[in-house]
Structures are given as C-alpha cells and as structure tokens.
Amino acid sequence: MLKVAMVGANQQGVLVNFGGTWILAGCPPDVGTSLRHFNINMSQVAAVLLTSGTCMEGWPLLRRSFVQAELEQPRLLGTEPMLQVAQSHLRDLAMMRPSQNGGGELFSLEEVEEAFLGAEEVSFGQEVLLEGDNATMLLKASCSGLGLGGSLWSLACYGLCVVVGASAKVARLPDLEALTVADVVVLLGGISRHPSRDVQQQLTDAAKEVAVVLQSRGNVLVPLNGSPEDFTEELTECIAKAISELENQGPIFAISTPARSLRRCGRWAEWTSKKGQDVMMVAMCREEERARVGEHPFLVDALRESGRLVLAETINDLTDAYEEPCVVLAPISLKRHFEKLWDSQKASRRLCWLDVQGVLPGVGNAIQPYISATELARTWSSCARPPKLIVPKGRVPLPPELTSCKAVELMVLDSGLLEVPLDLDRPRVKCWLPRDHLAVARKQGRKRPADVLPLHGTFIGNTRPRIAPRQPEAELLAGAVEVKAFQDAMRKAGLVVEGSGEVLNVPSLDARILLNQPSGIALETIVECKSADGRRRIAEVLDSVLMAL
Numbered sequence: 257m258l259k260v261a262m263v264g265a266n267q268q269g270v271l272v273n274f275g276g277t278w279i280l281a282g283c284p285p286d287v288g289t290s291l292r293h294f295n296i297n298m299s300q301v302a303a304v305l306l307t308s309g310t311c312m313e314g315w316p317l318l319r320r321s322f323v324q325a326e327l328e329q330p331r332l333l334g335t336e337p338m339l340q341v342a343q344s345h346l347r348d349l350a351m352m353r354p355s356q357n358g359g360g361e362l363f364s365l366e367e368v369e370e371a372f373l374g375a376e377e378v379s380f381g382q383e384v385l386l387e388g389d390n391a392t393m394l395l396k397a398s399c400s401g402l403g404l405g406g407s408l409w410s411l412a413c414y415g416l417c418v419v420v421g422a423s424a425k426v427a428r429l430p431d432l433e434a435l436t437v438a439d440v441v442v443l444l445g446g447i448s449r450h451p452s453r454d455v456q457q458q459l460t461d462a463a464k465e466v467a468v469v470l471q472s473r474g475n476v477l478v479p480l481n482g483s484p485e486d487f488t489e490e491l492t493e494c495i496a497k498a499i500s501e502l503e504n505q506g507p508i509f510a511i512s513t514p515a516r517s518l519r520r521c522g523r524w525a526e527w528t529s530k531k532g533q534d535v536m537m538v539a540m541c542r543e544e545e546r547a548r549v550g551e552h553p554f555l556v557d558a559l560r561e562s563g564r565l566v567l568a569e570t571i572n573d574l575t576d577a578y579e580e581p582c583v584v585l586a587p588i589s590l591k592r593h594f595e596k597l598w599d600s601q602k603a604s605r606r607l608c609w610l611d612v613q614g615v616l617p618g619v620g621n622a623i624q625p626y627i628s629a630t631e632l633a634r635t636w637s638s639c640a641r642p643p644k645l646i647v648p649k650g651r652v653p654l655p656p657e658l659t660s661c662k663a664v665e666l667m668v669l670d671s672g673l674l675e676v677p678l679d680l681d682r683p684r685v686k687c688w689l690p691r692d693h694l695a696v697a698r699k700q701g702r703k704r705p706a707d708v709l710p711l712h713g714t715f716i717g718n719t720r721p722r723i724a725p726r727q728p729e730a731e732l733l734a735g736a737v738e739v740k741a742f743q744d745a746m747r748k749a750g751l752v753v754e755g756s757g758e759v760l761n762v763p764s765l766d767a768r769i770l771l772n773q774p775s776g777i778a779l780e781t782i783v784e785c786k787s788a789d790g791r792r793r794i795a796e797v798l799d800s801v802l803m804a805l
Contacts, residue, residue, distance in 0.1 A: 258418060258676040260442055260646055262669060263290035264314055270420050270442055271296075275413035277388030280304045280330070281420040281442075282311035287318055294673055299327045303386055303395070305409045306334030307421060308402050309341025310481070316346060316363035316371045332375040333384060335397060337405030337520070343372050344516055377786055380407075385770075385782060388413075398434040403487065404521065408434050416678055418442070419643075435635055435643070440676060442646045442669075458623055459490050462609055463498035465620040466583060470499055470506050474603030476583045476619075479591045479612045480514045487623070488514050488585065489521045491609065493555040495583060496564060506581040508565045509574055514585040515567035518556050588612055636664050644676060737771050737781055737801055745797045765790035 259273035264284025271290065272279045278300045280287065291298055298321060306312060315332070322329045334342070346368045378384055384395040391414060397407040400421050408421040419438040435441055466476045478495075480486045492508065499505050510518050559565035566577045571593060581603075584594055588610075595615040598604035606616035609623055636642040642664055649670040667676065739758060746753045746762070754761045758771040767785035781798060785791045 258440060258678055259673055260669060260676060261290070261294060261673045262444065262648055262671070263287050268311060268444070269314075270444060272411065272418065272420060272442070274411050274418055275388050275393055276390035277302050277386065277393055277413075279386075279411065281409055282307050283313070283315040283318055284311065285314045285317075287314040288321055298322065299325075301330045302388060303331040303333060305395070305397075305420070306332075306338045306342060306407065307400065307409065308406050309338050310345055312342040312346065313349065315342075316350075316367045319371045320363070320367060329374065331386070332372070333378055333395065333397075334375065335379070335405035335407055336377045337403070338407065339372060339375050339377060340520060341403075341405075341517070343368060344513070346371070348513060379791065382791060383782060385784065396434075404489075410434055410438065414678075416440075435632070438643045439678065440644045440646065444648055455487065455490075455623065458621070459487065459494040460498075462491065462607060462620045462623075463494035465605075466495050466607060467498040467502055469603065469605045469619060470581050470583070471502055471504065472603045473504070473581050474605055475506075475581050475594075475598050475601065476605055476607055477591065477594045477598070477614070477616060478583065478585045478607045478609055479588045479614065480585055480610065481587065486514075486517075486610065488517045489556055492518060492559075492565065492585065496555060496559050499583070504581070505564070506583060507563070507577070507579060508559070508583045508585065509568065509578070510565065510585040511568050511571060511574070511590060512587045514587065515569065518565070518567055521556055633664070646674065646676070737798065739771055742771065742797065742801050745801050746794075749793065749797050751793065751797070762790075762794070765793070767791075767794060769794065 261271045263269045263271045263280070264282070264287040268284040269280060269282035269287055269290075271294070272281065278296060280301055280303070283304050288298065291301070298318070304312075304315065304318075319329060346363075347365060350363055350365045350368050376384070378395075378397050380398050381396060386393040386395055394410075394412040396410040396412070398410065400406040400408040408419055411418045411420065416439045417437055418440045419434055420442045421444070466478075469476050478491070480488055480491075488510075492510070496508060499508075556565065560567065566574065568574045568577075571590065586594060591606075591612070591614055595606075598616065604616055605619045606614045608618040608620050611622040632645075644665045644667055646667045646669050649668045667674065743753050743760070751762055752764060754763060758773075760769045760771070761767070762769065762785075765785055765787060767783065767787075767790050769784070770782040773780050773782055783791055783794050783798075785794065
C-alpha cells in the first residue's frame, strides 16, 4: 500500500510512505506540524528530496528538531544546482526580519550552513540505495523542467515505481520517460490547458515587449525571485537577443538574488537537458555544446564580459554603471525603489513575468509554466500499463484531456492521508545488457552472449523491462559481471579496489560498488559515488568488462 499526503505551509511538500519507508519530497515551513497531524514520528523520515530550489524553507527548523531530540537525521538528496540554490535562498530568509518573512519562526545563518553539511549530490539517472525497515528502495532524480537541476524523483521498490514531482514545469522539458515507466505519478504542480503556449514561446514574447519599451526610451522593471521557477537565465538571454537588434541598446542590470542566480549558471552547463532529438531540447542543448568547445556555455557570461549585463549585490553597487534607458532585474523586495525612481517617466513599464502587482504600467503576460495536459495524455495513451495520476484537490481545474483519457486513472489528494492500492503481481526487473550488445550477439549467430541469464517477458524501454510470464514475446538478458575481471580492469584504469567478493570500495573516488545484486529474478550492479566524474570512470570500466563477455 502506498500512502501520500501534502504537508507544510500551503501544502507545498509531499509525504510518501512506500515499502514502509517515509520520505519527504520538499520540506516547506511547518512540515513538523504536518508530521504530528498524521501521527508520524519525525525519526521515521528516512530521506528528504529536493525538487526545486525554493522547496526547503522548513529544513533548518526540522533539522533543529532532530538535533535537539538527539535523533539521526534523514538523508538530504538533491542535484548540485538545487542544493546551492536552496542554500542561497535560505541564507536570504535567515537575514530577514520577522516582518519580512511573514512573521514565521527564524533560523540563523549558522543553522543554514550546518543544514547542508551532510547533503548528498546526485546526478540525473543516478540510482541511490535507501535501506528501509521492510525493504530496500532505489531513488533516482530526472529532469522536471523546473530550471537547471529541477527534479522529478522516482522511488522504486517491490518491482514498482512511484514518481513524485512537487512541480513539473517546462522551460526545459521534463524527462517524460520517467513518467512512462511509473506505476503512480504524484504531480503537485499545475497542469496547463494551453499546450501551444510553451515556455520558450512565452520567453520570446516577453523579450519583444521589453524591446518595444526600450525603443521608446523607457525603462523596464522585471520583478523576480531569482529562483529557478522564474527562469531568470532564459529570460535574460532572450531579452538580450531582442534588444541587440535595436538602434538604441540599453544595458541590463541584475540586483541581489537574480544577480546571484545569473552568476551561478555558467558552472551548470551539464544540467541542461541532453535529449537533443526533441525539437525544444535542441535549443536547450546548445549551452552544453558551447561548453564542450571552450566557449561560454550561457550567453549570460558573454553579456557580462561585453558590459551589456551588470550584476550587483545591492543598489549602491550600480552607482557608477547605472544609465538609462535600461532593464532592471530586481527582487520583489526592491520593486518599490524603482517604481519611485521612474514614477515621473511615462514610458517606463513593469514586465508582468511573475504575477506581481505594481505602480508602473504592466506589459506582457504572467508566465504559465506548467506541464501540458495534452503532453501527459499523449505520453500515457501509448503505455502498456498507464500509471495512476495523483493531483491535489482544488489546485487547478483538471483539463478535459486528462479527465476524458481512459488511459489514466485519476486520484484526488485532499488534506488527509491518501492510501493507494498497488499491483504487486507484475514486477519489474533491471536489464543490465544494452540493446547494442544483443544486436552484436545476434549478428554472430548466437542466441545470447556467454554468462548471461535469460529471462522471458515483454520488453518495455531500455533499462526497466516489465516481466510478464503470461506474455513471453521477447527474451531479456541480464549480465553477470565477473568479479576478478572487473578488479583487473579497474587496476588497469589506475583505480585501486579494496574488498573481496561482490562488495568493493574505491578509496580514491570515495565510491562503493555492489556487483551482481539480486533484483527479482535478475542481477544488477549498483555504483554509489558522489562524484559525477567518478561514476563515469567506473561505468566505462563496467562497459569494457561487459563487452568482453
């Protein structure tokens, strides 16, 4: 039985019990109150997962409760960009007065730093082993589309998969493959009724509005939070491209949190989506391609070098560089300053990118970044076994594309604890042998390479086939890694391996490797390593050993 509940202030987090293990996706304010409401001891929470950079406002206080009670803290897991954005966001909150943060309980800067000391960085597609009281679970992050590193989380246990996304948005398309292999999908973000209004088009339209105002010698104020939800990097680049075609080009100034967001993005080219075959993905993969050839991965860095973009921590830092007409990206807390400064300038405007009211006349429309109902319905209509879709009650009206889609079983999540029945009769196992290995074996006239275990079932996807004994339509292969051959290959690659048997340690990479682990009726190899480069090196050795079978 799967149990799901919304938690925290404004119910922005998700509490999941799967395989007898409690997990939090997001940690909003007052999450402790929600745990007490559901009679859940906080010591039962095994892991906290970051879905976005602003979903962790309750983490320092929850961690304080663990420290005071002398309890073992839950594991904190997230991608590198989301961990850094979350930490920066919490630092800003820690420096606010109670009147500025809604009068909520405060935490100190020291508590923010300590809260992330034990955080574990994960990459998209990296599987993390979570030992529960009743079962072992595999956690995996995939792209949610919510900025660089925004994550949907897959929880795999008992041969079933649950995907949790606290907010699925589409500037960088979410990893729809993660949704197709799920048995249950929990989406707490909105679902768009306007599939044609993708975020990329909205960015372009907003930039055109800004260019029109600058052409008339007016200034443009863009109130932002500086969080991934604002798409600050994409918006800045689109605005810069639009005003580059004007005869009178004005500078772009970014202050405080938007400026910090733009400073960071150059280090995160690897987090742009790698699915270049998708039409929208092609544009989003250019950053990674530019980084490979030694160029600035994001246009933001080139704009800074040319002086067209100026980043400042405070308004006073702009004293020497400020000139008009200009575009100012500022946090909402500084909006009033520029409204007073430009109050007498009839041509100045406010870009309505976020749903924020203001004194200056607005131009453009508020962003509608939610995942498309049409896209979801299309994705699941072709699935052999569509998932159950759980959505919050009253968050948004459900689009007819989903309510009329027979392929999707809808379940509504209200303020209580929702119990979801699961089908344990049709498990999934992991298939380690890549498709190209199977193709090579067939060309050689062999039914299968040596030392592999034949399984029978229906092949769905590349990595997690569904095993259905009543439908023996295809043969699946799961390879067994020869331990000594792997140890020798690791030494040839310059990596010292410690341990014996099928549990090995690589001290130089701070990695642990579990070879030939039983998974249902198949075998799989699990690599635990925080470093993306370390995981890549170990994977290369594993591939060479499998190819030698």
